[in-house]
Amino acid sequence: MEKNRKVQVRVRYTWLLTVTSIFAAISFILTTIFIVATPATKGFFNLGDSGVYIAALIGGPLVGALGGGIGSALADIFLGYSWYAPGTLIIKGIEGYIVGITYMKLRNLSKEEKVVLSFSAAILLFLVLSYFGWHGATTVLRLGDKTFQVEISREIFVTTALLLSMGIIYLGIRGGAKGVLIFSCILGGIEMVIGYFLYEAIVLGYGLVAIAEIPINVGQMIIGSSIAVPVVVMLSEMGVDVESKWS
Numbered sequence: 001m002e003k004n005r006k007v008q009v010r011v012r013y014t015w016l017l018t019v020t021s022i023f024a025a026i027s028f029i030l031t032t033i034f035i036v037a038t039p040a041t042k043g044f045f046n047l048g049d050s051g052v053y054i055a056a057l058i059g060g061p062l063v064g065a066l067g068g069g070i071g072s073a074l075a076d077i078f079l080g081y082s083w084y085a086p087g088t089l090i091i092k093g094i095e096g097y098i099v100g101i102t103y104m105k106l107r108n109l110s111k112e113e114k115v116v117l118s119f120s121a122a123i124l125l126f127l128v129l130s131y132f133g134w135h136g137a138t139t140v141l142r143l144g145d146k147t148f149q150v151e152i153s154r155e156i157f158v159t160t161a162l163l164l165s166m167g168i169i170y171l172g173i174r175g176g177a178k179g180v181l182i183f184s185c186i187l188g189g190i191e192m193v194i195g196y197f198l199y200e201a202i203v204l205g206y207g208l209v210a211i212a213e214i215p216i217n218v219g220q221m222i223i224g225s226s227i228a229v230p231v232v233v234m235l236s237e238m239g240v241d242v243e244s245k246w247s
Helices: 002-032 048-059 061-079 082-106 111-132 154-174 177-203 207-237
Strands: 036-038 043-045 137-143 146-152
Touching: 002 048, 002 061, 036 207, 043 207, 048 061, 048 082, 048 177, 048 207, 061 082, 082 177, 111 154, 111 177, 111 207, 137 207, 154 177, 154 207, 177 207
Parallel strands: none
Antiparallel strands: 036 043, 036 137, 137 146
16 A cells, blocks of 8 residues: 555656646747847846746646746746846746646635635736836837837826726636636736836846836736637647646
């Protein structure tokens, strides 16, 4: 009996290592495949959040945290943004865990609890975006040899915050498989947006200049969700078990 238990434990952790490695590679590839540099914060826009979300929604919170965090941090080093790697490891790791655990728990919540959670997340997102975007921001993007300057007004910040918040509330009330998937990604994305702002402002010493990165990270959250959710739905329809065995 004891021997069988030890074999089961070894099999479990072998699967955990294998699946984590696969999703770390996916996050790495999606982060490096397309980037747009943001000179103001010495960062870059990428598609890596979609890999974090896919890892978390299919593999669960632990795989999402390890695969998403490690793969994204390695991508930073590979691309020459090593000063972001420590922050990315933690921020994307927490993001993956939040997405995975939210998806696992949310399906078992009552409708009333989902509504309360959605209102809480919506208020948090609205306050964060409105507060940091109240004075507007200027974002400079560099794609190859071309540089673009984008002015983002207070009105754009507040309108975006309002629309996203209303969307979160709608998804929380509506429920359903896709709604839960999207909501989980957005909740993790909020942590990512706040996490990078704090890392850039405090750890990297950019101060309020880090506000310029907020629209970029919000875009990563939205695009990442738009990629990850259809992929997970498609895999689920193909028979892939999206209920975590490795959490």
